[in-house]
Amino acid sequence: MLLNTYEPWKFAFSADTDFDNIKKDSYGIIxxxxxxxxxxxxxxxxxxxxxxxxxxxxxxxxxxxxSDLDTTFYDFGDVNVVPGNCEATCRIVEDTVREILDLGVKPITIGGEHSASIGVIKALTEKYEKLTVVHLDAHRDLAFDFIGEKYSHATVMRRVHELGVDLVQVGIRSSSWEEEEFVKSTYNIQTFKNKDVHRHMDAVEYYLATVETPIYLSVDMDVFDPAIAPAVGNPAPGGLFTSEVEDVIKALAFKEVVGLDVVETATDKLGENTAVTAAKVIYDFLSLI
Amino acid sequence: MLLNTYEPWKFAFSADTDFDNIKKDSYGIIxxxxxxxxxxxxxxxxxxxxxxxxxxxxxxxxxxxxSDLDTTFYDFGDVNVVPGNCEATCRIVEDTVREILDLGVKPITIGGEHSASIGVIKALTEKYEKLTVVHLDAHRDLAFDFIGEKYSHATVMRRVHELGVDLVQVGIRSSSWEEEEFVKSTYNIQTFKNKDVHRHMDAVEYYLATVETPIYLSVDMDVFDPAIAPAVGNPAPGGLFTSEVEDVIKALAFKEVVGLDVVETATDKLGENTAVTAAKVIYDFLSLI
Amino acid sequence: MLLNTYEPWKFAFSADTDFDNIKKDSYGIIxxxxxxxxxxxxxxxxxxxxxxxxxxxxxxxxxxxxSDLDTTFYDFGDVNVVPGNCEATCRIVEDTVREILDLGVKPITIGGEHSASIGVIKALTEKYEKLTVVHLDAHRDLAFDFIGEKYSHATVMRRVHELGVDLVQVGIRSSSWEEEEFVKSTYNIQTFKNKDVHRHMDAVEYYLATVETPIYLSVDMDVFDPAIAPAVGNPAPGGLFTSEVEDVIKALAFKEVVGLDVVETATDKLGENTAVTAAKVIYDFLSLI
Amino acid sequence: MLLNTYEPWKFAFSADTDFDNIKKDSYGIIxxxxxxxxxxxxxxxxxxxxxxxxxxxxxxxxxxxxSDLDTTFYDFGDVNVVPGNCEATCRIVEDTVREILDLGVKPITIGGEHSASIGVIKALTEKYEKLTVVHLDAHRDLAFDFIGEKYSHATVMRRVHELGVDLVQVGIRSSSWEEEEFVKSTYNIQTFKNKDVHRHMDAVEYYLATVETPIYLSVDMDVFDPAIAPAVGNPAPGGLFTSEVEDVIKALAFKEVVGLDVVETATDKLGENTAVTAAKVIYDFLSLI
Amino acid sequence: MLLNTYEPWKFAFSADTDFDNIKKDSYGIIxxxxxxxxxxxxxxxxxxxxxxxxxxxxxxxxxxxxSDLDTTFYDFGDVNVVPGNCEATCRIVEDTVREILDLGVKPITIGGEHSASIGVIKALTEKYEKLTVVHLDAHRDLAFDFIGEKYSHATVMRRVHELGVDLVQVGIRSSSWEEEEFVKSTYNIQTFKNKDVHRHMDAVEYYLATVETPIYLSVDMDVFDPAIAPAVGNPAPGGLFTSEVEDVIKALAFKEVVGLDVVETATDKLGENTAVTAAKVIYDFLSLI
Amino acid sequence: MLLNTYEPWKFAFSADTDFDNIKKDSYGIIxxxxxxxxxxxxxxxxxxxxxxxxxxxxxxxxxxxxSDLDTTFYDFGDVNVVPGNCEATCRIVEDTVREILDLGVKPITIGGEHSASIGVIKALTEKYEKLTVVHLDAHRDLAFDFIGEKYSHATVMRRVHELGVDLVQVGIRSSSWEEEEFVKSTYNIQTFKNKDVHRHMDAVEYYLATVETPIYLSVDMDVFDPAIAPAVGNPAPGGLFTSEVEDVIKALAFKEVVGLDVVETATDKLGENTAVTAAKVIYDFLSLI
Structure with missing residues (x-):
């Protein structure tokens, strides 16, 4: 780095990436x-x-x-994806996260579509025997397949559930009949719909406080109300407010959180509020953890 | 229709339009x-x-x-309007709605400006002796004329009121002195301003529950807060939230609702939230009715 | 003015500007x-x-x-700014406001960046011995300097505070450690963070009711939630709602308010909601005062 | 005007409007x-x-x-239009232009839709016995009526032609069969299609040089290629380049031009290129005349 | 269809689709x-x-x-695609086009990405022994695979070439070294780069005149200059002008053209010029053929 | 760098930045x-x-x-600017470029406003006794000061000229009377206006071929026609086409070019054509040099 320059393509406040001296138990963005x-x-x-x-x-x-944002974290850049091949891309994400975990670093993933979570969580389940995925989303994403495809943004939490993790779905307000039946047929998927969150945030906080396994937090930006985050793939009116997502993150501050993803920000406009809010989720997470 | 194709220009979930077999008591979109x-x-x-x-x-x-969206409804396409001539356009809308009513179908109108409601409600008053118009809007639209014009988005509810219907105005937060005086001079216009809705939704629900006539629901998208529905002709800060409009629709679910319009969505951008929210009003209505 | 024309570049409802007959105690926009x-x-x-x-x-x-908007006010046009020179621009604003005050008129300033307030308040402090600045903003703007610059949108309230005024900061949710320390080291800066406003608006209203000096109201549009006002220089999620800012303005209606600025509206799109909401702040202010 | 202010929405370089001292033979914008x-x-x-x-x-x-822009011209503001009533609006424009002509000033009109030209040219034909309208447009606008309406952007040049003026249509590339037949049936409509202009600008210039009557220039912004002027009501690919319109204006510099309109700029974005190019047409006209 | 309505999303001027009476040798849009x-x-x-x-x-x-647009054509709606699976989607397109060909109708495809052409041309090669594909594009699209994927917008013309067709590539200005080597190694790919078109349109026209097989025309909207068609997946400055593409279409007017696709229009804004120009390509084609 | 990742905001094809092994006579982006x-x-x-x-x-x-892009170049990141202080920012740029030159690397600057060139060229004049600045721009940027400010985008070439360099201004179509007088009063400013370029590109190429000093190329994106590059600070209709700027770059390919800047790209939208074209200028330059 020259004396007067900086690398604007890295998340603000990220540490210099010197692969010989990566701090253990830090976080790493991809x-x-x-x-x-x-x-x-x-x-x-x-x-x-x-x-x-x-x-x-x-x-x-x-x-x-x-609180100062004083958690050490790195920005490792972007993964080389394969346009049009979700399964191949998920595998590359999985391999990359395995590399990160080998460095003693916990992954933070910026999407891209929600399918990115599959590879991340797959790699994590190899490391952590039990895992609870706290999933903030307007949609359940629990379809078995989507028009025949097993790897998709619409099936991501079904694939994740198949890995044996517990699921806590927060902010749900759109799903299919089949997904509802599937949830009823399982024992380890807890649901807090959007109106549950509006009215009973204390119940959400209490439930999260009782989780005893390591936690992975997956935030689909469409969990927010589209007034706040309009630039998402599937906008669903009636979503969470900024302060409600803050409260969920705060509820996780004293838990062992082994990874985070923030996905489905779909805008080409710098400074658009969906992007600002997605950045804030990561910023708040790193400030509190 | 070919085996693998569909008609994307029709409202999702609408039934095939076979004019020889239109289902009675269904709904029809124009x-x-x-x-x-x-x-x-x-x-x-x-x-x-x-x-x-x-x-x-x-x-x-x-x-x-x-609830599944299992109400039968059709999408009859768009009306041939006359740019620059509101009265002529209202007459065409009126004739078209009369045709729809003759098929035993109740009209759902997607605007376009609010003046569209005049023709629709005129045709309905011929069929229903008494009618209550539930009017969700930031504005009263009760001007006698607008810069000399009697047919206008700004006069629509005055014209409608002249047809002898009862009015319930919900979400009002912008009006002229003359409109306020006019409301005071009548006996059959009930008002719930935006702050009334925020604080006393139960009163709105109770009032709607007592309506004994058939109901027509007219939703000007500017009733929503501009954070939710920014793309309207006359944005008025401080409007209703998504859940409040949901509650109004739910309050009407057990009443006889003989028509709906959703007007003033003014965007050229696909996926914009005003359009999404307007589609949701129709989707929720058809799910609940 | 020709018979059938009007000047669309002046704020709606502003009076004709006849410099020989300016009404005392009126307001003037720049x-x-x-x-x-x-x-x-x-x-x-x-x-x-x-x-x-x-x-x-x-x-x-x-x-x-x-209430009718019947306060007399003028629209004096725009100030000739010096692109790239904040201090020179502040001096021109100061001179212009002095001219306005000499006419017996109270200034309303439309920004532009927040630094505009420095010149306005400087001119006012010459006229009013004691002054309380009610400052609605997501940020404190209390930095001593910003990358070495003393005149900046980020330092505006520090410069203002140096003039000896009392500060009431409302809606704050972003600041530096140094700013927090500075506030603690002073006696005359009162803070209501965004969550304080959400939960305890009555406390804000009560506090404002107790102010005994003349008041200047400075509204940085980023005090609103970015869902409402997305087009600002530094969007900060989790801000005030429209009705909360209305309540603050209403709380000031019976006080002596000697000036207003509404700054940081940063859009090139006519009808965008940040602009609409900024116009509404001025419109509500002029309706109530 | 205060010492340091200006009126930012008046056309740049326009003179102060003192109705007691309007310069004869100047131009006036509405x-x-x-x-x-x-x-x-x-x-x-x-x-x-x-x-x-x-x-x-x-x-x-x-x-x-x-050349310096040293032609004296005024900006008289906007006309009070009647939304939804084209004929009434045309009459108001006509009255306003008559007022302007009575001041000894030649009108420059900024649209708004093309129908504005009807009123302007009507007023001019009372003053000038013979008039040639040079009409730059992608469309002929010669329909007798448009879905039954006689006053419309699509009929404007038919109405104008009925006033007895000669027409020179430049840049035409979209028309109906009926319009083509109408042109053939008249003797005083000269056409230069877009490709004629591309290939034979000298012929256009020569023709304009031979016009002996006073000239009125009407520029529909869709005459430009949509790459240059995308924000128009009816974009038509394959239009004129900036330098071609410059050449037409230059060809008129030594003629008696008694009015100009620049219409159909349809954007809500400040700085958009259609607006910039429309402003340049007026700027070039005033520099050359 | 009701008396006063139409289906606004079918291509303008398309005939009613009565599958019992499809006209032979007509065109059909998907x-x-x-x-x-x-x-x-x-x-x-x-x-x-x-x-x-x-x-x-x-x-x-x-x-x-x-010329009137009097070619009979239908609008058959959209194909059911499989998001994330290009090969499956190509197969569905292929089956659908086979159905269309069985009706005696020639296919016009609106994309979507360029890979759509694979299925269309595959179905056509079953019907036509020899076929020449005239391919207007900024890119060659001749990669053997793209990051391992054989079905992709970047490989579409390689797959097409493997079907044994002749290729004429027009407007090329971006390609890889491998693609250039591949073209040199074949005998039946003719290239006219963008500058060849600018300077020697007559050579392009002459070459097309000599083609003796049936022709398929594939237009990637990025063949146009991005000033004209900015909303494409891979904008490449320095492209064709509107009149140049018109000339290519005109050169094909007297040939046997058995299908057309217009692909890669990537905008969410109604009335955007890329969409207008894409519509014009189809409109001009149907006017001339 | 992890195995599967890359740094997506570094200019494509840039070399890894290992400050211990910087290649001499390479280029470096800031x-x-x-x-x-x-x-x-x-x-x-x-x-x-x-x-x-x-x-x-x-x-x-x-x-x-x-030609392959096989010139070695680095991307050194962004300079730490001082918002609101042009002179200080120019000094930082100057220091940074001095550092780059000390590494044996030639600077490529991405703006940001045009004033950035001052610092770059100042540093270069210390290294190269004689320098010719080839300046592509719609404006001369030769004002002595701008509303009293000496450091500004509007004065940049005046400051540069004061350093003793020769100027070649290409594409000029907007300037003040004072600038024209200044050019006449000097001996070493050569001008090719936009129409000179359209008609006599060979003269431009010939002139550039005769330059004997090292050359610095400064490209203000507003030199392009706004149809191509609409997102600039001061759009000026009637500018250069893509191929014309290509020709200028090609004319410089065999000269000693010691630096390049591409400035005034002012968009917040990824993929916008001004940004694409600016990237292409750098890409073409690096391919040819």
Missing amino acids: GVPFDSTTSYHSGSRLGPVVVREASYGFEKYNTNFK | GVPFDSTTSYHSGSRLGPVVVREASYGFEKYNTNFK | GVPFDSTTSYHSGSRLGPVVVREASYGFEKYNTNFK | GVPFDSTTSYHSGSRLGPVVVREASYGFEKYNTNFK | GVPFDSTTSYHSGSRLGPVVVREASYGFEKYNTNFK | GVPFDSTTSYHSGSRLGPVVVREASYGFEKYNTNFK
């Missing part, structure tokens, strides 16, 4: 610029760019939580 | 791509296109209301 | 199309244009407050 | 924010705002033509 | 809303919607070519 | 995200982000010039 299975509006492949750019709008001191 | 009397920002003529396109983002199962 | 020190997203120089344009969407009767 | 008969994409009502705003991007010295 | 293998900017899945909407901006009489 | 003195539309601070992002749309093989 981007997954992939949106091939999107069924409605595409564009989330630009998520990693716009979310990183938006990260420069925050202060080191997190006023909301009265 | 679009009215007209915005000539718009006084501030124009563009609602594109409403019918963008609202239909947005309808493809919903599931058949309405998770919010735990 | 625009400051300046955004040189913006640190994140630029564009607020277009604020004066888009806010004035948006003013044409309102009725003379303010339904919300049941 | 805006007509009307777009009710638009048949395809609406929005030209914002033309007067965005074209004036764009005028601030030009220098007093017109480098292209090596 | 949309392929698929963009999963896009390697740079996504969004072409919306092409079928926006191109159809733009078709309503044209007159039945094609002034440019002095 | 971004200058600064736009404080912009006088019309702001936003060029985002240039470095969007231009780098757009660089990923190009192939290693430059088909246009039949």
Whole structure:
């Protein structure tokens, strides 16, 4: 680095990446610029760019939580995706996350479509025997397949569930009959619909407090109300407010959280509020953890 | 239809239109791509296109209301409007709705500007002796004329009121002194301003429960807060939230609702949230009725 | 003016500007199309244009407050700014406001970046011995300097505080450690963070009711939630709702308010909601005062 | 005007409007924010705002033509239009232009839709016995009526032709069979299609040089290629380049031009190129005349 | 269809689709809303919607070519695509085109990404022993595979070439070294780069005149200059002008053209010029053929 | 770098930056995200982000010039600018470029506003006794000061000229009377206006061939026609085409070019054509040099 320059393509406040001296128990960001299975509006492949750019709008001191962002974390760049091949891309993500875990680092993934979570969580389940996935989303993403495809943004949590993890779904307000039947047929999927969150945030917080396994947090940006996050693949009116997602993150602050993804930011406009809010989720997470 | 194709220009989940076998007591959609009397920002003529396109983002199962969208309805296409002539366009709408009513079908109108409601309600008053119009809007639309024009988006509810219907205005937050005086001078216009709705939704629900006549529901998209529905002709800050409009629709679910219009969606951008929310109003209505 | 024309570049409802007959104790609007020190997203120089344009969407009767907009006010046009020189621009604003005060008129400033407030308040402190600045903002703007610069949108309230005024900061949710320490070290800066406003609006209202000095109201549009006002230089999720800002303005209605600024509207799109909401702040202010 | 302010929405370089001292043989700008008969994409009502705003991007010295913009001209503001009533609006425009002519001033009209030209030219034909209208447009606008309406952007040149003027249509590339037949049936409509202009600009220039009557120039912005002017009501690929329109204006520099309109700029975005190019047409005209 | 309505999303001027009375040797439109293998900017899945909407901006009489659009053609709707599976989607397209050919109808495909052409041309090669594909594109699309994928927008012409057709590539200005080597190694790929077209259109026309086989025309919208068609997946500056593509279509007017596709229109904005120009390609084709 | 990742915001094809092994006579990119003195539309601070992002749309093989991009170059990141202080920012740029030159590397600067060139050229004049600046721009940028400011985008070439360099201005179409007089009063400023370029490109090429000093190339994106590059601070209709700028770069291919800047790209939209074209200027330059 020259004396007067910086690398604007890295998440703000990230540490210099010296692979010989990676700090243990730190976090590491990767981007997954992939949106091939999107069924409605595409564009989330630009998520990693716009979310990183938006990260420069925050202060080191997190006023909301009265805390400095002093967690050590790295920005490892973007994964080489295979446009049009979700399964191959998931495998590359999985391999990359395995590399990260081998460095003693916990993964933070910026999507891209939600399918990115499959590879990340697969790699994590090799390391952690039990895992609870806290899944913030407007949709359940529990379809067995989507028009015949098993790897898709619409099936991601079904694939993840097949790995044996527990699921906590928060903010749900769109699903199919089959998904509802599937949830009823399982014992380890807990649901808090959007109106449950509006009315009973304390119940959500209490439930999360009782989780005893390591936790993985997966945030589909469409969990927010589209007034806040309009640039998503499948906007669903009636979503969560900013403060509600803050409360969920705060509820996880004292738990062992072994990874985070923030996916489905689909805008080509720098400074757009979906990107700003996605950056804030990562910023708040790193401030609190 | 070929084996592998579908008609994307029809509202999602609409039935095939076989005019020899129209189901009685079903609903029928028409679009009215007209915005000539718009006084501030124009563009609602594109409403019918963008609202239909947005309808493809919903599931058949309405998770919010735990109900399948299984009401039979048709999409009859758009009305041939006369750009620049509101009165002529209203007459064409009226004739078209009369045709629809003759088929035993109840009309759902996608606007276009609010003036479309005049023709629809005129045709309905011929069929229903008493009618209550539940009118969700930021504005009263009760001007006697607008810069001399009697047919206009700004006078629509005055024309409707002259037909002898009762009015329930919900979400009002912008009006003229003359409109307020007019309301005071009548006996059959009930008002719930935006803050009344925020604070006393139960009163709104109770009032709607007491309506004994058939009901027509007219939704000007500017009733929503502009954070949710920014693309309207006359944005008025401080509007209703998505869940509040859901509650109004739910309150009408057990009443006899003989028609619906959703007007003033004014965007040229597919997937924009005003269009998504307008599509959701129709989707929720059809799921609940 | 010709018989059938009007001047659309003036704020709606403003009086004709006849400099020989300016009404005492009226208000006067100036625009400051300046955004040189913006640190994140630029564009607020277009604020004066888009806010004035948006003013044409309102009725003379303010339904919300049941009051006509009958305060006399003028629109004096825009100040000649010096792109790239904040200090020089602040001096020109100061001189212009002094001219306005000499006419017996109270200034309303449309920004442009927040630095415009420095000149306005400087001129006011010459006229009013004691002054309380009510500052609605997501940020404290209390940095001593910004990358070495003393005149900046990020330092504006520090410069203002140095003039000896009392500060009430409302809606704060982003600040630096240094700013927090500075606030603790002073006696006359009162803070209501965004969550304080959400939960304890009555406390805010009570506090404002107790202010005994003349008041200056400075509204940075980023105090609103970005869902409502997305087009600002530094969007900060989790902000105030429209009704909360209404309540603050209402709380000031019976006080002596000697000036207002509405700054940081940064959009090039006519009818965009940030501009509409900025126009509404001025419109509500003029309806209530 | 205060010492340091200016009125930013008046066309740049316009003279102060002192109705007691209007200079004879000067030009006067009016805006007509009307777009009710638009048949395809609406929005030209914002033309007067965005074209004036764009005028601030030009220098007093017109480098292209090596000439200062030193023609005296005024900006008289916007006409009060009647949304939804084209005939009434045309009459108001006509009255306003008559007032302007009575002041000894020649009208420059910023649209709004093309129908504005009807009133302007009607007023001019009372003053000038013979008139040639040079009409730059992608479309002939010669329909007798449009879905039954006689006053419309699609019929404007038919109405104008009925006033007895000669027509020169330049840039034509879209028309109906009936319009072509009508042109053949008349003796005083001269046509230069877009490809004629590309290949034989000298013929256009020669023809214009031979016109002996006073000339009125009407520029529909869709005459330009949509690459240059995308924001028009009816974009037609394959249009004129900037330099070709410059050449037409230059060809008119030594003729008696008694009025100009620039219409159909339909954008809500400040700085958009259609607006910039429309402003340049007026700027070049005023530099050369 | 009701008396006063029409189906606004069918391509303008398309005939009613009565499958019992399809006219032989007519044309039939299908949309392929698929963009999963896009390697740079996504969004072409919306092409079928926006191109159809733009078709309503044209007159039945094609002034440019002095010819009515009187070719009979149908709009068969959109193909059911499989998001994320290009090969499966190509197979569905192929089956659908086979159905269309069985009706005696020639296919016109609106993309979606360029891979759609594979299925179409595969079905055509079963019917026509020899076929020449005239391919207008900025890119050769001749990669053997793309990051391991054989079915992709980047490999489409390689797959097509493997079917034994002759290729004429027009407007090329971006390719890889491997593609250039491949072209040199074949005998039946003719290239006209963008500058060849600018300078020697007569050579292109002459070459096309000599083609003796049936012709299939494939138009990737990025063949146009991005000034004209900015909304494409891979914009390449320095492309063809509108009149140049018109000339190519005109050169094909007297040949046997057995199909057309217009692909890679990637915008969500109705009325955007890429969509207008894509609609014009189909409109001109149908006017001339 | 992990096995499967890359740094997506470095200019495509740039070499890894190992400061211990920088190749002599290579090129090095810096971004200058600064736009404080912009006088019309702001936003060029985002240039470095969007231009780098757009660089990923190009192939290693430059088909246009039949040449691989095999020049070694680095991407050194962005300079730390001082918002609101042009002089300080110019000094930082100057220091940074001095550092780059000390590494034996020639600077390529992505703006940001044009003032960035001052620091770059100042550093270069210390190294090269004689220098010719080839300046592609719609404007001369030769004002002595701009509203009193000596450091500004509007004065940049005056400051540069004061350093004793020769100037060749290409594409000029907007200037003040004072600038024209200044050019006449000097001996070493050569001008090719936009129409000179359109008609006599051979004269431009010939002139450039005769330059005997090292050359610095400064490209203000507004030199292009706004149809091609609409997102600039001061759009000026009637500019250069893509192929004309290509020809200028080609004419410099055999000269000693010691630096390049590409400035005034002012868009927040990824994939916008101004950004794509700016990236192409750098890409073509690196392919040819």
